[in-house]
Amino acid sequence: MAVVLFLLSGLLPNGFGSDLDVARAQVLNILRLAVFLGVIAAGQTLVIISGSEGIDLSAGSVVTLTAILTYILVNGANEKVLLALLVVLAAGALIGFINGVGITFLKISPFVMTLGMAGVVTGAIIVITHGSVTGKVAPIMTRLIARPLSPSLPIPNAVLIWILFGILIWLLLERTTFGRNLFAIGVNRITAKLSGVNVTRMNLLTYSLAGALAGFGGFLLVGNTGVVHLQLGQPFLFPSIAAVAVGGTLLSGGKGSYWGTMAGAIVLTLITSLLTTMQMPDSVRRMVLGGTLLILISIYGRQRALRQ
Amino acid sequence: MNRSRWEVFTRRQPALFALVLLVLAVAINLIVQPHMFARETLNSNMRVFLPLILLAVGQAIVILAGGIDISVGGIASIVNTVLATRVGLEGSPAEMWRYVFISLIIGLLAGAINGFFIAFLRLQPIITTYATSFLYAGLALFILPNPGGGIPGNIAAFYRNSTPLHLPLAFYVIAVVLLIWSYLRSTRYGNFLYAVGGRAQAAYETAVPVTWVQFGTYLISGLMAAFAGLAITMLSGSGNADIGAPMTLNSITAVVIGGNALSGGVGGVAGPVMGAITLGVIQNIISFANIDTWWETLVRAVIIVVALAAPGIVNLFRRRQP
Numbered sequence: 260m261a262v263v264l265f266l267l268s269g270l271l272p273n274g275f276g277s278d279l280d281v282a283r284a285q286v287l288n289i290l291r292l293a294v295f296l297g298v299i300a301a302g303q304t305l306v307i308i309s310g311s312e313g314i315d316l317s318a319g320s321v322v323t324l325t326a327i328l329t330y331i332l333v334n335g336a337n338e339k340v341l342l343a344l345l346v347v348l349a350a351g352a353l354i355g356f357i358n359g360v361g362i363t364f365l366k367i368s369p370f371v372m373t374l375g376m377a378g379v380v381t382g383a384i385i386v387i388t389h390g391s392v393t394g395k396v397a398p399i400m401t402r403l404i405a406r407p408l409s410p411s412l413p414i415p416n417a418v419l420i421w422i423l424f425g426i427l428i429w430l431l432l433e434r435t436t437f438g439r440n441l442f443a444i445g446v447n448r449i450t451a452k453l454s455g456v457n458v459t460r461m462n463l464l465t466y467s468l469a470g471a472l473a474g475f476g477g478f479l480l481v482g483n484t485g486v487v488h489l490q491l492g493q494p495f496l497f498p499s500i501a502a503v504a505v506g507g508t509l510l511s512g513g514k515g516s517y518w519g520t521m522a523g524a525i526v527l528t529l530i531t532s533l534l535t536t537m538q539m540p541d542s543v544r545r546m547v548l549g550g551t552l553l554i555l556i557s558i559y560g561r562q563r564a565l566r567q
Numbered sequence: 568m569n570r571s572r573w574e575v576f577t578r579r580q581p582a583l584f585a586l587v588l589l590v591l592a593v594a595i596n597l598i599v600q601p602h603m604f605a606r607e608t609l610n611s612n613m614r615v616f617l618p619l620i621l622l623a624v625g626q627a628i629v630i631l632a633g634g635i636d637i638s639v640g641g642i643a644s645i646v647n648t649v650l651a652t653r654v655g656l657e658g659s660p661a662e663m664w665r666y667v668f669i670s671l672i673i674g675l676l677a678g679a680i681n682g683f684f685i686a687f688l689r690l691q692p693i694i695t696t697y698a699t700s701f702l703y704a705g706l707a708l709f710i711l712p713n714p715g716g717g718i719p720g721n722i723a724a725f726y727r728n729s730t731p732l733h734l735p736l737a738f739y740v741i742a743v744v745l746l747i748w749s750y751l752r753s754t755r756y757g758n759f760l761y762a763v764g765g766r767a768q769a770a771y772e773t774a775v776p777v778t779w780v781q782f783g784t785y786l787i788s789g790l791m792a793a794f795a796g797l798a799i800t801m802l803s804g805s806g807n808a809d810i811g812a813p814m815t816l817n818s819i820t821a822v823v824i825g826g827n828a829l830s831g832g833v834g835g836v837a838g839p840v841m842g843a844i845t846l847g848v849i850q851n852i853i854s855f856a857n858i859d860t861w862w863e864t865l866v867r868a869v870i871i872v873v874a875l876a877a878p879g880i881v882n883l884f885r886r887r888q889p
Contacts, residue, residue: 462775
């Protein structure tokens with residue numbers, strides 16, 4: 260299914276002109292934009308696969324937080340970049356961990372817990388920044404993320420990073436115990452538990468990981484654009500869920516892959532940029548996004564009918 | 568294995584927790600705002616709380632049957648923008664009534680769309696209403712791209728000032744809602760609600776019309792969201808497409824604080840009503856407690872998370888008891 264979407268998305272840009280170079284540039288542009296959505300949607304993929312209505316609504320605010328933290332910590336200094344990355348991953352993992360605790364021990368539904376945490380994170384951002392942010396991105400970040408690897412290969416590094424990232428996530432999901440257990444608890448939590456999977460630990464791990472991945476997304480994002488503002492991560496939240504759904508991952512959990520999410524991210528970025536080029540106001544963009552998601556889950560998200 | 572009488576009682580009355588919380592919140596509020604029960608203050612407070620109360624009632628019913636409705640904020644926003652643009656500051660009462668009627672229809676329609684996708688196509692409530700929330704919010708923004716418009720001053724004033732028999736107008740509205748609910752609960756539909764929320768599969772097998780019951784809950788939620796939109800329009804007197812957005816999470820919080828289980832099948836409407844009032848009181852406390860502006864958002868969010876966590880923590884302790 261993801262392949263079909265990929266091909267579809269390949270057809271559309273070509274309609275903009277028969278010039279191959281223009282088309283190629285457009286594809287690269289879309290890819291470059293889709294990277295960030297793709298990385299942010301990775302954590303989302305994990306929690307959704309884990310089932311029981313897993314979802315991470317704090318991803319948007321975590322992205323904003325980590326972007327701002329990176330901005331402040333790095334402050335233009337190349338040496339601080341690695342430190343900032345570690346801090347940011349830890350921060351994301353911490354928030355994710357809190358999510359996991361609330362969901363596992365206090366039995367709060369993931370939707371409510373992560374939504375609540377999103378508010379807390381946003382509040383924390385305001386406290387930290389007092390409304391204005393001072394800082395700078397280090398040159399090495401722009402070099403590594405925004406620029407291409409070499410002039411002969413005009414693909415921004417971000418895309419290459421994303422491909423590498425995708426391979427890592429695929430390995431995680433398909434070739435590790437964690438991945439296997441993740442699918443197991445997604446399919447049937449009770450059976451998995453009876454087969455010896457430590458569901459509690461899996462939950463905590465999954466949400467912490469999701470938080471850390473969102474943090475990584477924030478890091479990449481600020482490295483690419485070099486600016487931060489309070490609404491930086493917000494526009495990625497809903498599309499991240501949509502990307503996962505479009506990519507073929509069942510919203511009830513237990514099935515899915517990150518490649519699908521990547522394809523979904525590309526399709527969504529395509530739709531958004533199409534709408535922007537058509538100069539549609541934000542209102543129409545939102546409606547189309549909502550409508551598209553609705554149609555897509557109607558096709559791919561139907562649950563079993565009551566009549567077994 | 569003798570459960571204490573207390574334990575049995577608290578299990579049967581989930582709203583008790585909400586009541587305790589409400590009393591606590593009111594007590595704290597009295598400390599920071601001693602004249603809270605003065606007629607004018609009470610009226611002013613209650614009419615601010617009313618939109619959320621209405622929203623919470625609709626949300627409670629949806630959640631009872633095992634669903635959830637994230638689009639309520641969007642529906643309220645649409646109603647607000649429609650009223651603000653169509654009636655406008657110069658509108659006549661007749662126009663107002665007409666568009667109030669239309670708003671209610673809009674609410675029902677939006678609810679029907681939700682209900683169609685969830686009950687008939689069997690999509691997941693969370694993601695479906697999340698998607699429609701964007702649809703509705705976008706529509707509201709489309710109708711009114713920039714805050715503005717409004718409703719006739721005298722109508723807003725009526726809402727603001729009317730105190731029949733010296734009690735806030737809001738009290739009467741709440742009373743009517745609660746009356747309607749107790750009637751509903753005594754009907755077959757009321758029983759069906761709990762059956763579907765508890766175990767939908769089992770309900771289906773006992774010939775409960777699960778699909779229609781669920782569809783109905785979304786109609787109700789949409790209608791209540793329209794009422795809430797009406798209330799908030801009369802409160803603010805102007806239009807703003809983003810007006811409903813923060814109310815969605817609050818409505819869910821109110822239901823959870825009210826003692827209802829998010830998974831459905833447990834609780835009533837009185838609890839969420841108290842929960843909504845509690846949230847409003849907390850908001851009041853924060854405003855009066857002179858907390859640094861920068862910390863306000865964080866404090867509010869933390870309180871919400873704590874309030875959401877509280878039933879879970881209470882359950883933890885309950886389970887520890889031998």
